Amino acid sequence: MAQLLDAAAKVFCTSGYTSASTNAIAREAGVSPGTLYQFFPNKEAIAIELGGRLLEDWHRSHGAALEATSLDLPFDQMLDAVLDPLFAFNYENPAFAVLIHGPGAPGQITQEFEAIHASLLTRLEGVISSYLPDAPPAQLTLIANTSFAIFKAGLDLVLTHEGTEREAYATEVKRAMYRYLEPLFPEDHTESCASFHTP
Amino acid sequence: MAQLLDAAAKVFCTSGYTSASTNAIAREAGVSPGTLYQFFPNKEAIAIELGGRLLEDWHRSHGAALEATSLDLPFDQMLDAVLDPLFAFNYENPAFAVLIHGPGAPGQITQEFEAIHASLLTRLEGVISSYLPDAPPAQLTLIANTSFAIFKAGLDLVLTHEGTEREAYATEVKRAMYRYLEPLFPEDHTESCASFHTP
Amino acid sequence: MAQLLDAAAKVFCTSGYTSASTNAIAREAGVSPGTLYQFFPNKEAIAIELGGRLLEDWHRSHGAALEATSLDLPFDQMLDAVLDPLFAFNYENPAFAVLIHGPGAPGQITQEFEAIHASLLTRLEGVISSYLPDAPPAQLTLIANTSFAIFKAGLDLVLTHEGTEREAYATEVKRAMYRYLEPLFPEDHTESCASFHTP
Amino acid sequence: MAQLLDAAAKVFCTSGYTSASTNAIAREAGVSPGTLYQFFPNKEAIAIELGGRLLEDWHRSHGAALEATSLDLPFDQMLDAVLDPLFAFNYENPAFAVLIHGPGAPGQITQEFEAIHASLLTRLEGVISSYLPDAPPAQLTLIANTSFAIFKAGLDLVLTHEGTEREAYATEVKRAMYRYLEPLFPEDHTESCASFHTP
DNA sequence: GATGAATGAGGATTCATTCAT
DNA sequence: TATGAATGAATCCTCATTCAT
Structure with missing residues (x-):
């Protein structure tokens, strides 16, 4: 039930995944613990389903359109086109960030978070x-993982700030991403990226 | 007791901070739970103290020397000089990474982790x-936070890989850091940084 | 519904009475839990009804015929004539054995199992x-209860073995029954019982 | 703690093993559930330990003496010498009977009950x-299992009756055992067993 | 100083049963 | 008549913390 997933999102954001209790989720959703377990076999399943729904939401609202158009843009504009809505989406759905990072020690992605992780990474x-x-697959993976790590870290930075600060962090994270990735692409559209060159 | 902190480090690495139980730490240290609470008032205090000790360890073993010498190096060499030992230190003390990230939802630094966080950030x-x-303090903070975020994310990447892969990630993370920070410093030592320019 | 009772039989055999959940029975029957409760007021009632049906089945398939003929047989042949089909019936309907024994501590026959118990005992x-x-009723009850206990215990033994072993146990149980009961009946057909006399 | 095992024995007798809740055992023992789990890792362990203690108790109080002397007795006296104290012991420790029978469907001995079962059977x-x-091992097993089944069933019968009835059942069960086993032993002490021959 | 038994609220999960649709 | 979501107390078990010894 959407009601339960909404409640789960709220509780995950408040307490983190590990500390979120199924009873708290049920209470937040205004149902009994038993009801929760009629829809989800366990806590993991809630996270998985919530992740799936958020992924879908993102795709429906922005992702699909982006994939159709953004690849034709120069790299810096593409970054804006992708990351700005992505930051906005995460601000409106802060549970997404919780799910992107796993439950405990980072780097220890457990099954329930593997899916959302893999989906974004792919x-x-x-x-x-x-x-x-023309890059070999190993290098592609290397770059993708590194970019993704920077994105995740930057996302946290953006989400934990408000107002002007948030915007400053958003710009800074995009700048970092741009600078990291831009030299990889020996294109001639460098002039259009001037804005990221100056601090 | 050092014995207790060693045990805590081990258990934190194995289970993450949240899932680490004080009883497990006491057992690992070969003492009773009561003894643990004679040295630390609660679980938080263990994390804080462990963080402090690791910070000291780092400082004693490399940090102090680095701070004395590295600032005179060209920027790219400074990055190597700082990050390589830092990665190595984290590999030998994986609890450090656990403490750098908090317990639950990222961005929600709780008190016990504030100290270690702040120390490194400063x-x-x-x-x-x-x-x-000449940069204004606000921009300094912005850059420092962003750099730190990239470092933390990159550290996880490095720690979760082994052998050749680990080295590749270490290089890639340093590359990302370098590219992010280098344009900020309008120095003339750019030619020496050639290695980071080509993918 | 026969469908429900079949499902109950299956689940009772798999999990035992206590661990069998009404939801599992409903699922096995392919209906919703609500439907189950339209036919049976509670779990007990399912057991009672299933016991009744199995008793009927037994009576229809063998019991009736047996009662008509077996009493004329010499005692040892009567035992074969009764116990062999009874063992076979229990092998085909293993729920019967589950119902004969109660839910928890033995000897604590709860209401739902009283009926089936009493019926067989009578x-x-x-x-x-x-x-x-010519025996007084008290002695009759004593002997009947003891015989029934031996039968139940022997039945488990038979049902938990397969193939040749099963047959060996069936024979052994009949031997025990025969030896227990035979001296009670001072008949002259003893010579026909030779097979049970030698180990 | 003996306190906990006593409480467990009481609750097992009242509710059976499956329905006995660890919280109920703790309450009966006058401690909190947490305390229980400091002594036993789980419910199974309680049953195992209780079984072990009862087995020891039996051995210490009667078993050891019996094994030293009873085998020299004629068979019928041996039965009295063994079964009478055994019945008495079970009456004073009714949890023993609960543990001898498993949790759910009979014949499905689960691990926790395997030990006590095997010990007695051996x-x-x-x-x-x-x-x-001179009997082959297979026949020995057959006879032992059958005897044990009869004993268990008879024990329940004895335990569920009181006073004169109990004695009558005890005698009857011993009679059944005697009659089952006596023909196996071609001894010449048959005359001493006259009491079991007449109903 | 060290112990380790004791706590008890809280964790995830189950299940017999109900009731609005 | 059948559904299946809803219930909520109860299940086993955990854990940070305390305190008498």
Whole structure:
């Protein structure tokens, strides 16, 4: 039930995944614990389903359109076109960030978070390979993982700030991403990226 | 007791901070739970103290020397000089990474992790300000936070891989850091940084 | 619904009565839990009804015929004539054995199992009294209960073995029953019982 | 703690093993659930430990003496010498009977009950083999299992009755055992067993 | 100083049963 | 008549913390 997933999103954001209790989720949703377990076999399943729904939401609202158009843009504009809505989406759905990071020690992605992780990573790898068609797969993975790590870290930075600060962090994270990735792509559209060159 | 902190480090690495139980730490240390609470008032205090000790360890073993010498190096060499030992230190003390990230939802630094966080951030801000003496404090903070975020994310990447892959990620993370920070410093030592320019 | 009782039989055999959940029975029957409760007021009632149906099945398939003919047989042949089909019936309907024994501590027959218990016991008492027409009722009950206990215990033994072993146990249980009961009946057909006399 | 095992024994007798809740055991023992789990890792362990303690108790109080002397007795006296104290012990420790029978469907001995089962069965097999030294192992097992089944069933019968009835059942069960086993032993002490021959 | 038994609220999960549709 | 979501107390078990010894 959407009601339960909404409640789960709220509780995950408040307490983190590990500390979120199924009873708290049920209470937040205004149902009994038993009801929760009629829809989800366990806590993991809630996270998985919530991740899936958020992924879908993102795709429906922005992702699909982006994938259709953004790849034709120069790299810096593409970054804006992708990351700005992505930041906005995460601000409106802060549970997404919780799910992107796993439950406990980072780097220890457990099954329930593998899916959302893999989905985003695959998409990212696709984008990068479209800019770097000749790179060997190992390097693609390397770059994608590094970019994704920077994105995740930057996302937290953006989400934990408000107002002008948030915007400053958003710009800074995009700048970092741009500078990291831009030299990889020996294109001639460098002039259009002037804005990221100056601090 | 060092014995207790060692045990805590081990258990934190194995289970993450949240899932680590004080009883497990006591057992690992070979003492009773009561003994643990004679040295630390609660679980938080263990994390804080462990963080403090690791910070000291780092400082004693490399940090102090680095701070004395590295600032005179060209920027790219400074990055190598700082990050390589830092990665190595984290590999030998994986609890450090656990403490750098908090317990639950990222961005929600709770009190026990504030100290270690702040300590590292302050030091980083110092380094950056030495390269950017004229920048306003707000920008310094912005850059330091962003750099720190990239470092933390990159550290996880490095720690979760082994052998050749680990080295590749270490290089890639340093590359990302370098590319992010280098344009900020309008120095003339750019030619020496050639290695980071080509993918 | 027969469908529900079949499902209950299956689940009772798989999980035992206590661990069998009404939801599992409904699922096995391919109906919703609500439907189950339209036919049975509670779990007990399912057991009772299933017991009744199995009793009927037994009576229809063998019991009736047996009662008509077996009493004329010499005692050892009667035992074969009764116990062999009874063992076979229990092998084909293993739920019967589950229902014969109660849910928890043995000897603590709860209401739902009282019926099936009493029904079998009454029949057994009838048989015994036909061989011992002059015995006082108390002794009849004593013998019937003891015989029934041996039968139940032996039945488990038979049902938990397969193939040749099963047959060996069936024979052994019949031997025990015979030896226990035979001296009670001072008949002259002893010579026909030779097979049970030698180990 | 003995306190906990006593409480467990009481609750097991009241509710059976499956329905006995660890919280109920703790409450009965006058401690909190957490305390229980400091002594036993789980419910199974309680049953195992309780079984072990009862087995020891039996051995210490009667079993050891019996094994030293009873095998020299004629068979019928041996039965009295063994079964009477055994019935008495079970009456004083009714949890023993609960543990002898498993949790759910009979014949499905689960691990926690395997030990107590095996221990008794081994001892029984020993006794029988001392009377039947030339029997093949398979037959020994067959006889031991059958005898044990009869004993367990008879024990329930004895335990569920009181006063004169109990004695009558005890005698009857011993009679059944005697009659089952006696023909196996071609001894010449048959005359001493006259009491079991007449109903 | 060290112990380790004791706590008890809280965790995830189950299940017999109900009731609005 | 059948559904299946809803219930909520109860299940086993955990854990940070305390305190008498």
